[in-house]
Amino acid sequence: IPFDDKDETLEDIVLREIEARNLEIxxxxxxxxxxxxxxxxxxxxxxxxxxxxxxxIKKK
Incomplete structure (x- = not known):
């Protein structure tokens, strides 16, 4: 999961991505x-x- 700071929570990452992608939470x-x-x-x-x-999951 891409992150900027090792202290970021999963919520921080998701909220940042939602804002960056102009999505509504x-x-x-x-x-x-x-x-x-x-x-x-x-x-x-x-x-x-x-x-x-x-x-x-990709089939082989």
Whole structure:
């Protein structure tokens, strides 16, 4: 997962990417990277409380 600072949380990374990509925060929003995606699975009181990592599985 690309990050700028070793002290960044997963929430920090997801929020930065949402802002950079001009997306609206909400449950179900996905941030795509090569080989995987991060999906906001749950938000409570405007705080991201669960993020799913979705891996890309390629058949050989």
């Amino acid at each position: 909400g449950t179900g929003v996905c941030i795509y990277y090569p080989g995987f995606a991060l999906r906001i699975a749950k938000i409570k009181n405007n705080v991201i409380t669960r993020v799913e990592v979705i891996r890309s």
